Amino acid sequence: METVLDNYPAFLLVFMRVSAFFVTLPIFSYRNIPNTHKIGFAFILAWIMFISLDPPEILIDGQFFMLLIKEALFGLLIGFSAYFILAAIQIAGSFIDFQMGFAIANVIDPQTGAQSPLIGQFLYTFALLFMLTTNAHYLLLDGVFYSYQFVPIDQLYLPLGEGDVIEFIVESFNSMFIIAFQMSIPVVGSLFLVDIALGIVARTVPQLNIFVVGLPLKIGVSFIMLILVMGALFMLMRELFETMTYTMRGLMQLFGRGG
Structure with a gap:
């Protein structure tokens, strides 16, 4: 603990990065985790990381506040890169809901507080449980x-405007979709x-009310197909987790060039 007191500005920078990570990082940023628990966990994790990193001496001056802003921005961006890759599951659920006729019946996601499609929330819950199961x-x-191996504490800025960073983010969005x-599919x-098939039936048997028959038929076919393709x-969820870690690592490598 004496090391933290001797170089507490560097510890504040570590604590800022870890706290910013937990604002947007999947699982750790959800609303059903109390904020006091998030802050306490971020503080303990930052202290463990600080004593194992051996950071340089940092003085509180104008450059320190620039480093503080950089740490917060870096943590938010890297956590968000993991979050938007994982959001591919909810996008897939919205595609399915649109075809099923469930697109009008969104639910409130208790983890993020935003509206989420029904099947998307169903698959997203399975994905979170699968993520916890596979560690x-x-x-x-x-x-x-x-x-910290890619972006050290004393790196003053992030190369946000470089073409490589923008190209990498576009490719990450592409892989997510x-x-x-x-x-x-x-x-x-x-x-x-x-x-x-319903269109053919509607043309051949005009007496049959397709709107009454079609909706429960499409719902039943959807659930049967979901059961068949669940494996x-x-x-694909496991591949998504790998893509998420590769995206975080690649973005860190690109941001590390600014040192």
Whole structure:
């Protein structure tokens, strides 16, 4: 503890980065975790990281406040990069809900406080449980710790305007939508075939009310397809976790060039 008191400005920088990580990091940033627990966990983790990093001496001056802003911005961006990759599951659920007819019936996500599609929230809950089962949340904490190998405490700015960073972010968004499309295509494709069949029936048997028959039929087909492809969805979720860690690491490497 004496080391923290001797170099407390550096500890404040470490604490700022870890706290900013926990604002946007999946699982650790959710509303059903009390803020006091988040702050306490961030403080303990920052203290453990501080005594193992051997940071340089930092003085409180004008440059210190610039470093403080840089640490907060870096933590928010890296945590958000992991969050938007994981949001591919909810995007896949919104694709499925649109075809099922559930797009109008959104629910409030208790973890983020935002509206979420029904199937998207269903798959997202499974993804979080799968993440905890496979210990993928430890990789997020490892990313917080190993970020100091790429962006040290005394690095003054982040190269946000460079072309490599912007290109990497665009490619990450692209991979997120590709995985969301792969997760939703079995159900969406089968519902497209159901729509074609219902259209043929509506033309051949005009006495049949397609609107009454079509909605429960599409819901039933959707749940049957979800049961059949659930194993493949978990494989894609595992690939999504790997993409999430690679995205965090790649963004840290690009930000580390600014030193």
